[in-house]
Amino acid sequence: MIQYAFVLGSNWLLSIAELLSYFQDRGIPATLVDHSRNIAILEVDSDLHMENIIELQSALGGCFKTGRVLYRHDRVSAVKAYPADGKTERSARNLLGDLRWAKKIWPHVKGKRVRFGVSTYPVLSGRDEGVNYRKFTRKMNEQIKNWLAKNGTKRADYYSYDEPDRRVPGRLNVALWPKTIQKNNLLTPPSAEVIAAFTSRGLYIAQTLIVYDSLLQQYRDESRPYISAEISTSPKVCRTLLNLAGARPGDTVLDPFCGTGTVLMEAALLGMKCIGIDNDGNQVQGTKSNLKWLAQDLGQKLEYSVVVGDARHLTSLISGQVDAVAFEPSLGEVYKEKPERPRALEEMRALTKLYRESLTEIAKILRPDGRIAMTLPVVNTKSGKLQIDVRDMLRETGLEVYPLLPEGMIRSEASVDENVRISPERQQLPERKRGQVVQRSILVLVK
Ligand SMILES: C[S@@+](CC[C@H](N)C(=O)[O-])C[C@H]1O[C@@H](n2cnc3c(N)ncnc32)[C@H](O)[C@@H]1O
Numbered sequence: 001m002i003q004y005a006f007v008l009g010s011n012w013l014l015s016i017a018e019l020l021s022y023f024q025d026r027g028i029p030a031t032l033v034d035h036s037r038n039i040a041i042l043e044v045d046s047d048l049h050m051e052n053i054i055e056l057q058s059a060l061g062g063c064f065k066t067g068r069v070l071y072r073h074d075r076v077s078a079v080k081a082y083p084a085d086g087k088t089e090r091s092a093r094n095l096l097g098d099l100r101w102a103k104k105i106w107p108h109v110k111g112k113r114v115r116f117g118v119s120t121y122p123v124l125s126g127r128d129e130g131v132n133y134r135k136f137t138r139k140m141n142e143q144i145k146n147w148l149a150k151n152g153t154k155r156a157d158y159y160s161y162d163e164p165d166r167r168v169p170g171r172l173n174v175a176l177w178p179k180t181i182q183k184n185n186l187l188t189p190p191s192a193e194v195i196a197a198f199t200s201r202g203l204y205i206a207q208t209l210i211v212y213d214s215l216l217q218q219y220r221d222e223s224r225p226y227i228s229a230e231i232s233t234s235p236k237v238c239r240t241l242l243n244l245a246g247a248r249p250g251d252t253v254l255d256p257f258c259g260t261g262t263v264l265m266e267a268a269l270l271g272m273k274c275i276g277i278d279n280d281g282n283q284v285q286g287t288k289s290n291l292k293w294l295a296q297d298l299g300q301k302l303e304y305s306v307v308v309g310d311a312r313h314l315t316s317l318i319s320g321q322v323d324a325v326a327f328e329p330s331l332g333e334v335y336k337e338k339p340e341r342p343r344a345l346e347e348m349r350a351l352t353k354l355y356r357e358s359l360t361e362i363a364k365i366l367r368p369d370g371r372i373a374m375t376l377p378v379v380n381t382k383s384g385k386l387q388i389d390v391r392d393m394l395r396e397t398g399l400e401v402y403p404l405l406p407e408g409m410i411r412s413e414a415s416v417d418e419n420v421r422i423s424p425e426r427q428q429l430p431e432r433k434r435g436q437v438v439q440r441s442i443l444v445l446v447k
Helices: 012-025 050-059 075-081 090-097 133-150 178-183 214-223 235-244 262-269 281-298 311-316 341-365 390-394
Strands: 002-008 030-035 039-044 063-074 113-121 155-159 192-198 202-211 252-255 273-278 304-308 322-327 366-381 384-387 428-431 438-446
Touching: 002 012, 002 192, 002 202, 012 030, 012 039, 012 063, 012 235, 012 428, 039 192, 050 063, 050 202, 050 235, 063 075, 063 178, 063 192, 075 090, 075 202, 090 133, 113 133, 133 155, 133 192, 178 202, 178 214, 214 235, 214 281, 235 262, 235 322, 235 366, 235 438, 252 262, 262 273, 262 281, 262 304, 262 322, 273 281, 281 304, 311 341, 341 366, 341 384, 341 390, 366 428
Parallel strands: 113 155, 113 192, 252 273, 252 322, 273 304, 322 366
Antiparallel strands: 002 039, 002 063, 030 039, 063 202, 192 202, 366 384, 366 438, 428 438
16 A cells, blocks of 8 residues: 655645545545645555656645655654653654665665755644654754765755745744745755654655645736736635536536636646636636636647626526536625624625526536536624525525545544544535635535
8 A cells, every 4th residue: 555645735624625536536546544734644556657646736726745655653752752841752762763764765875965855744733732843853854964974975955944834923834835845956856855744643754746836826826917816716726626526637617707717727727628707798808818828828729718698697608518617606795894794694695596596507507427616605794604505505406515525535543633523524615714704615516
């Protein structure tokens, strides 16, 4: 059995759902055997080809790094070796420091110059977990450096984390950013990145094979001709939606609320044909100019059709079937502060009707075994959260909820831990953005 480690996005459950869905849709038998809020450990029967790993990493919206697991320590040894408080147990530190896995990364290093880095991933946010993660990371780097020197390297240098986590002030950051890894060519042998991922039971040591191409994504985001801070969905969320909808290269994908066209751009990048609808002519023009720009940038012909129209009347706009549908509909008013509940409730009712009428039409043109992945608003009102009533939304649409977390693929040791429990019966998964009044959840539907 081979194990792979996947570094997850901040909405970790959603990232796991996407990952499992990706493997399931490609018929690759895989089992989630352990996880934390930062990492998923998947077991597969045999090695994945590098080209499949590259495809996987570039398709997933919620995965920052993919690595191959080399070794698993017991978590207890790590806690004893680097306790957050209390005395270090020398024998535990020696056990961790013997680096029995290092030969797998560096079989021949004599006379070579090696650059490397250790990225540590705690179980949750790094606080109150009994391990001094900073010390652990620093020592790991030192121990690897010494090991390399002993094995005859000409020179060995390591990169340690370079920036605090700006998204979550105060959060521990002992991992290298994909950007740092790319810029310093850390994945070109003999250079390497080592992932040290803690779960509630184990400490996994993995070698990074590939990371999320943040530089390319940033370039596309900044260079596309049309973007709107208010409307545009993040490219990562769009990828996750496409994967949850089971969209594959060559498929025809529909976004009936296409806005600035982010879903369609991501679909086109993944080799899919695109159909976009929006009832606002400016958005349609914007999406067209984005797709035209993308085709020029890639130097490829893209297949797409984008038209002005109402999602509630799709069948009058589209002939034929689509394989997958992925979208973020209008989520209602952009509140600056929490609204009163009755006001939000009234709006939710109107949105439920819009979604129901649109989904009824979508069901008519979706391939019989096709899926729909969409976001739904979750409004933080002055008196608590308000969500769309999914049963009411699906009334007479002929659609039903598709389980986001495939139970048969989940055998994670960590599932007993309350903080990282996975409940496969969950119908929706949160896609949260810090500080926003209107949050989102993600739902997948089938006929
Ligand atoms: C949240 S935005 C979509 C954002 C898009 N994913 C992007 O990245 O730009 C929702 C879009 O739905 C469009 N819309 C609203 N009601 C519609 C309807 N009945 N039919 C089609 N489009 C509609 C709006 O004009 C808006 O552009």
